[in-house]
Structures are given as C-alpha cells and as structure tokens.
Amino acid sequence: MTALIIVLCIILITIVLVQIGRVTELTAQIKGEREVMRDSSKWNGWISLGFLVVFLVSVFVSAWHYKNEMLGYGPHAAASQHGGALDSMFNLTLIFTGIVFVLTHIALFWYAYKYRWRENRKAEFIAHDNRLEMIWTAVPAVVMTFLVVRGLDAWNTVMADVGSDEDYIEIEAIGQQFNWIIRYPGSDGKLGARDYKLTSANNQVGQDFTDRKNWDDVIVGQEMYLPVGKKVRVRIIAKDVLHNFYLPQFRVKMDAVPGMPTYFVFTPIKTTAEYRNELRKYPEYNEPYDKADPTGPKRWEKFEYELACAELCGKGHYSMKRILRVVSQEEFDAWYKNEPSYYVSQIRGKDDDPNKGKVLDIDPVEVPQPADQDTTKKEPTK
Numbered sequence: 001m002t003a004l005i006i007v008l009c010i011i012l013i014t015i016v017l018v019q020i021g022r023v024t025e026l027t028a029q030i031k032g033e034r035e036v037m038r039d040s041s042k043w044n045g046w047i048s049l050g051f052l053v054v055f056l057v058s059v060f061v062s063a064w065h066y067k068n069e070m071l072g073y074g075p076h077a078a079a080s081q082h083g084g085a086l087d088s089m090f091n092l093t094l095i096f097t098g099i100v101f102v103l104t105h106i107a108l109f110w111y112a113y114k115y116r117w118r119e120n121r122k123a124e125f126i127a128h129d130n131r132l133e134m135i136w137t138a139v140p141a142v143v144m145t146f147l148v149v150r151g152l153d154a155w156n157t158v159m160a161d162v163g164s165d166e167d168y169i170e171i172e173a174i175g176q177q178f179n180w181i182i183r184y185p186g187s188d189g190k191l192g193a194r195d196y197k198l199t200s201a202n203n204q205v206g207q208d209f210t211d212r213k214n215w216d217d218v219i220v221g222q223e224m225y226l227p228v229g230k231k232v233r234v235r236i237i238a239k240d241v242l243h244n245f246y247l248p249q250f251r252v253k254m255d256a257v258p259g260m261p262t263y264f265v266f267t268p269i270k271t272t273a274e275y276r277n278e279l280r281k282y283p284e285y286n287e288p289y290d291k292a293d294p295t296g297p298k299r300w301e302k303f304e305y306e307l308a309c310a311e312l313c314g315k316g317h318y319s320m321k322r323i324l325r326v327v328s329q330e331e332f333d334a335w336y337k338n339e340p341s342y343y344v345s346q347i348r349g350k351d352d353d354p355n356k357g358k359v360l361d362i363d364p365v366e367v368p369q370p371a372d373q374d375t376t377k378k379e380p381t382k
C-alpha cells in the first residue's frame with residue numbers, strides 16, 4: 001500500500017513538473033525570454049535563501065531533539081575507563097565537520113542567491129588565486145593532522161594489550177551463528193588450550209581436555225558477570241562467519257574474524273546498579289518498561305548492559321544478544337564460585353573424555369562408608 005502511494009506521488013509530481021514547464025514556455029512566448037529569465041532567476045535566488053534557513057534550522061532542531069536517541073548523548077555515558085577518550089574523539093570530529101557543514105551550506109545557497117542572473121551583469125573570470133588555494137589546502141590539512149594524530153593516540157591507548165605484571169581477568173568470546181559462547185578461566189585464572197579440530201556437539205569450543213587448564217574453565221549461560229574496576233581482556237574468535245563483539249555502553253567493538261583471533265582490553269567503571277541510577281535522571285527512562293503495564297517497573301529499573309553482535313551475520317543475527325552484569329568484586333566472586341566447570345559437569349567420565357579411566361586430582365575423593373552406616377538401603381521416611 002505504501003509503495004503504491006509513493007509510486008502515485010512520483011507520477012503526480014512528474015505531471016505537475018511537466019505542466020509547470022509548459023506554462024513557463026507559454027509565458028516566455030508571451031512576455032519575452034529575458035523578462036522570464038529575470039523573474040525565474042530572482043525567484044530561484046529567494047527560494048535558495050529560504051531553503052538554506054529552513055534546512056539549517058531543521059538540522060539543528062532535529063539534532064538537538066534526537067541527540068540522546070540517535071547521537072548517543074545524555075543517558076549513553078561511557079561505562080568504561082577508555083570510553084571517554086573515544087567519546088571526545090567523536091565530539092571533536094563532530095565539531096569540526098559541523099563547522100565545515102554549516103559554512104559550506106551557507107556559501108552554497110548564499111552565492112546561488114547573490115549571483116542570480118541580472119541584466120548587464122557579467123561573470124568575473126578568475127583564473128588563479130594563490131591566497132585562496134593556500135587557505136583551502138592549509139586549513140583542512142591542519143585540522144586533519146590534528147584529528148589523525150589525536151585519533152592515533154586514542155587508538156594506541158585503547159588497543160594497548162595488558163602487561164605481564166598486571167592484574168586482569170581474561171575471558172573468551174566465540175561468535176557463531178547465532179550466539180556467543182563465553183568462556184571464563186575458572187579458579188586457575190587461565191583459559192585452557194583450544195583446537196578447532198576437537199570441536200564436536202559436546203565440545204563447541206574445541207577445548208583440549210588433556211590440558212589441565214581446561215578442567216576448571218566455565219562456559220557461562222545467558223548472563224555473564226564482570227567485576228567493576230578490574231581490567232578485562234577478551235579473546236575474540238569466530239567459528240563460522242564475521243561477527244563483532246559489541247558492548248555499546250563500554251565503547252567496546254571488535255570484529256570476530258574466522259581464523260584470526262582478535263582481542264579487546266577494557267575496564268568497566270560503573271556497575272549495572274550505578275548505571276541504572278544515572279538513567280533515572282532522564283525522562284525517557286522514567287517511562288514504563290512495558291507499555292501495557294503503566295504502573296509496572298520503569299525503563300531504568302529494567303536496564304541491562306548488553307552484548308550484541310554488530311556484524312550482520314545472517315538471519316538469526318538479532319538473537320546474539322547477551323546480558324552483561326557488572327557487579328562488585330564480592331558479588332562477582334559469589335557468582336563465579338557457583339558456576340560449574342564445563343569439563344567436570346558435562347564431559348568428565350563420558351565417552352568424549354580423553355581422561356576417561358584415569359584418576360585426576362580434581363575428582364571428588366570417595367570416602368569409604370562403614371557397612372552399618374550405609375544409608376542407601378534405608379526405607380524412605382514418610
């Protein structure tokens with residue numbers, strides 16, 4: 001239906017334009033070419049000026065109106081240590097390009113008005129102007145150099161890897177169609193070895209279970225947790241096609257490329273609860289979370305940090321969303337302690353276990369029970 005209306009509109013506009021052309025031709029024949037040219041040139045000049053004003057005002061009004069929603073200001077403050085550096089790069093670029101945008105549009109439409117056709121006016125012929133060329137070469141060169149140098153500096157800071165003596169937690173994000181597999185290193189703090197050839201239905205990550213570093217590794221469910229204030233290094237891997245590890249509130253965004261591991265290091269500085277409290281200040285977050293339930297919780301109360309895939313990776317792309325909770329170190333430890341090791345809970349003793357039949361030091365110690373204390377033969381109590 002919408003398409004039909006659009007097609008009809010286009011046809012109607014074309015007919016109107018053709019008719020206007022005919023009317024102009026007829027009036028030209030009646031009034032004489034020069035008079036018509038003077039009139040239409042005058043009108044075009046004024047229309048250019050009017051368009052300039054309406055256009056610039058709408059650009060500024062809409063930019064201001066949608067600044068939170070579409071430009072990422074207001075409630076979208078960075079929740080990571082490096083986020084501020086990237087945000088200020090965006091702001092600087094927006095300021096410079098904004099100035100150029102406004103100046104070029106004023107020049108474009110103002111000159112269209114100023115140099116409209118007039119009788120007895122001849123165009124000036126300028127073959128060359130050294131001063132003008134110097135200005136329009138030097139000014140963009142200086143601005144570009146400034147932006148590129150600042151950008152490189154920010155890039156080097158943001159992309160710096162962790163030092164060997166630093167305290168950090170390393171996790172692994174493996175993108176596949178269509179979910180993220182998130183692996184934590186367990187109590188030893190080290191992720192176990194992987195080999196893609198070991199990938200199977202029960203071993204989606206291709207963990208090498210002969211490597212004891214894998215024995216305590218945890219594969220987390222829909223919700224992942226991170227402690228606030230602690231550096232996190234994420235190993236980013238793709239199993240099939242390009243994905244992108246994207247944590248918008250943390251300004252973390254890195255491609256997951258098949259066959260080419262990438263990484264991102266960041267430090268969350270605001271817990272989920274703190275971020276919710278900040279959102280509370282904004283009217284758009286004080287609307288009901290569920291529009292059908294106006295008395296229910298507000299949007300800020302239900303806010304969660306989100307891990308998304310930012311590379312269109314197929315028709316299930318949208319379902320790669322995961323929830324990230326940033327909590328205090330104590331809350332994190334309490335959560336982490338209860339997350340079962342994938343090896344122990346899913347693999348140990350089964351056919352896929354390369355250590356089957358061997359006794360490992362992680363196996364539960366069996367305490368022999370004296371015969372008279374054997375509880376298994378007791379009648380169940382009613």
Ligand SMILES: [Cu+2]
Nearest residue numbers: 243309313320
């Ligand atoms: Cu994806």
